[in-house]
Amino acid sequence: MEKLWLVTKREYISRVLKKSFILTTLVTPLAIALFMIIAGFLMNYEGAEQRKVAVIDTSGILGKDSLGLKNEKGLQFIKVDGKVDDYKRDESYDAILELPPISDLMTRDYEANYYSSEGILGIGVINRIEEDIEKNIFSFKRDAFGFDKDSLRSLNTTVGLERKGLKEDDEVVSSSASVIATGIGGAMGFIMYFAVFMYGMMVMKSVTEEKTNRIVEIMVSSVKPFYLLMGKILGVGLVGLTQVAIWAILIPVILTIAMWMFGMDAQEIQASQNQMADVDTKEIESQMLSVMTELKKQNWLLIIPLFLIYFLGGYMMYSSLFAAVGSATGDDLSENQSLMWPITLPVIIAFYIMFSVVQNPGSSLATWSSMFPLFSPIVMPARLAFEPPWWEIVLSVAILIASVIFFVWLSGRIYRVGILMYGKKVTLKELGKWLFYKE
Amino acid sequence: MNILEVKNVHKQYSNHKAVNGVSFAVPEGCIFGLLGPNGAGKTSLIRIITGITKADQGEVNLDGGKLDARHPSKIGYMPEERGLYKKMKVGSQLMYLARLRGMSKAEASIAIDHWFNKFDIQSWRNKKVEELSKGMQQKIQFISTVIHNPRVIILDEPFSGLDPINSNLMKDEIYELKSTGTSIILSTHRMEQVEEICEYMVLINKGENVLDGAVSEVKERFKEHCFKICYKGDLPKSLPPSIQIIKQKEGEMTIQVTDDRDSNSFLDQLIRAGVYIQSFEEILPSVNEIFIRVVGETNPVA
Known part of the structure; x- marks a missing residue:
C-alpha cells in the first residue's frame, strides 16, 4: 500500500509541476474569456463608418415629433422635409429612406424605398430597418383604428404548461425546471465526456511512455504491475480533479472580470436583445427569477456527490482500459488507433445518447443506458437534474462500481503482460489470451 | 552460504x-x-x-x-x-x-x-x-x-x-x-x-x-591436457608415446598428454637432454571455447 501511495504521489506531482499542465490550467480559462470577448465584439461589430440616412416621411407613420426609428451603431436617421431628388446630390447624407403614404389601412403590404450608392446592404441592417418600420406601422394603424393599447396587448397570451401528478405521490417537474435540468444535464454530460477522453488519454500516454522508456521493467521489479497501474490511474485522476476544481473557480472569476473590464454588462446585452424582440422586460425578469429559484431548488447535495461518483467511476473504468491498450501497443500510434475503437466507440455513443436523454429523460433509452456501465457515467449525470427514481440511481451506481472493479481487474491482467511485450503486433484476440496468462 | x-x-x-x-x-x-x-x-x-x-x-x-x-x-x-x-x-x-x-x-x-x-x-x-x-x-x-x-x-x-x-x-x-x-x-x-x-x-x-x-x-573439466613449451636447443630424437605434439615451430611446441603427470616426466626428459626451457604453461580452454563447444553440441546447425 505504501508503494501505491508513492506511485500515486509521483504521478500526481510530476504532472502538476509540469509547465504544460500549469499553462493549460491557467490559459484555458483565459482563452475561453478571450473567445467570448472576441465573439461578442464581432457579433456587435457594425462597421466603423457611420451612415447618415435622410428620412423622408410622407406617410406620417413616424409620428409628429419623435422619430420612430432607432439610431443604431452605424446608422443615424435624420428626419428631413422635401423630396427624394433634393437629397440625392447632398453630400452630407449617405442614404435616403423614403416612406410613401399608406393608401389603405387594410393593406398588409408596404414598400419603403432605400436609396444608396452601396450595392449591398447587410441583411442585419435591412432586417432592423424593416422591423422598425413594421413597429411604427403597427402603432400607426392601431391609433388610426382607435384600438386601446392595453387591450390590444392583452390579445397576446403566454402559455405555460404546468405539470401536475395524477396521484399525490407522482413526481412532477415544472416546465422551467425541465429547461434548467436540460442545461445542467447537458453540461454535466459534456464535462464527463471531455474528462473521460482527456484524462484517459493522459493515463494511456503515461503507460506508453514508461514502456518505450524501458523503465517499466525496473519498476515492475520493485512494484507489482497492478499497483503501478492503480497508482497511475489515481495520480492522474487527482490531477483531473485539481484541474477541474481550478477551472470551476477561475472561469467564472475571469469571465466576470473580463465583462467588467470591457463594459459588457450582462444586463445591457439582455436589454438590447429584449428591445429587438419586443419582449416585455418584466417577463424576462420574471423568467430570470424563476431560473434562479429553479437553480436553487436543485438538489445539489445529491447531484454533486453523485456527479463525483460517476466522474471517478467513469474515469477509472475508461482510463484503465486506455492503459491496457497503451501497455499492449507502446508508442505506435497507428497500432493504438486500431485497438482504441472498442473504447472510444461506447464513449461517443454515450455522448449521443446523452443528447437524446436530456430531451426525453423519462424514455426507456434513458433508463437502460443509465444501467449499462459503459454509458452510465456520461448518461446518468445528465439525468440527475431530472430527479430520476432513486432505485435507478442506486442500481446504476452499484452496476458501475462492480464494473469498475471488473474493468480495472481486466485491464490489470492485460497491462502486466503488455508492458513487457515488445516488437509484437497485437490484436484484440491476442489481448484476450493475455487475460488467461499465468503470472 | x-x-x-x-x-x-x-x-x-x-x-x-x-x-x-x-x-x-x-x-x-x-x-x-x-x-x-x-x-x-x-x-x-x-x-x-x-x-x-x-x-x-x-x-x-x-x-x-x-x-x-x-x-x-x-x-x-x-x-x-x-x-x-x-x-x-x-x-x-x-x-x-x-x-x-x-x-x-x-x-x-x-x-x-x-x-x-x-x-x-x-x-x-x-x-x-x-x-x-x-x-x-x-x-x-x-x-x-x-x-x-x-x-x-x-x-x-x-x-x-x-x-x-x-x-x-x-x-x-x-x-x-x-x-x-x-x-x-x-x-x-x-x-x-x-x-x-x-x-x-x-x-x-x-x-x-x-x-x-x-x-x-x-x-x-574441459581442459584437453595441453601444454605449451618454449625452449632453446635440440629436442631429443624420440619422444615417449604418451606425448603427442600438436603444433610445433622453431623454439615452441604444443603437446597433449594422456595423463597430467606425464608432463612432468616429459619436462624432466627435456631438461636432461640439455634443452633449455624458457616457459612451460598449461593451456586451459577459454570460457569462449567452452561456450562454443557446449552450445555447438546442442545446437549443431548454429
Missing part, C-alpha cells in the same frame, strides 16, 4: 518453453556469470528471480527464504535495455526508486548523498535525466540499481554501450560491491568478461542449464 538458489525452475509461455528445469546456486559475495546464447532463456530466468513473473514450477530462494513481497529491497536489477524517467530530476528519481524498494526517506537521502559524493556528481542532482549525456545516464542507471544496498545485484549486459573508461569504472564498482559481501550476477554473452571477472558461472541453452560451477573448475 548461498544467497540465491534456483531449484528446478520451469516457465512455459504460450508457444514455447522458456525455462526448462534450471537449477543453480549463487554463493554470497561472489561474481556470478549467467551465460547463454541469445534466446536461451536468460531474460525469462531473470524475470523470475526479480519477481516480475512467477515460475510455473520449481522454487527460488533468496537469503534463506522463499521469494516474497520483501524481495525488491534485496535485489537490484539493471535490465539490458536501460530506462529512466527522462523528465524527472536525477535526485528525485533516485529518491523515488530507493523508496519503492523499501528505504525510508532519511535512509534514501543518505544513500543518494553517498553516491553523489562518490562519483563527484553533486551538480547533477537537479538536472533532468534527459539533460545528461548517455554516459552520465548510465552512471545514474547504475546508482539507481544499487541505491538500496541490495544483497543480490543482477546486471544484464552491464558493459554494453560503455566506453573503455566507464567500462573500467563499472568493473571497479562490481569488485567493490563484491568486497562488501554483495553477490553480483552478470548476464552476458561476452565471454571474455566472464573469464576476467566471474568466479562462478552457469551456462544456459534452450532453457536448460548445460553447465555450472566455479569458473576454474569448469575450465579444469
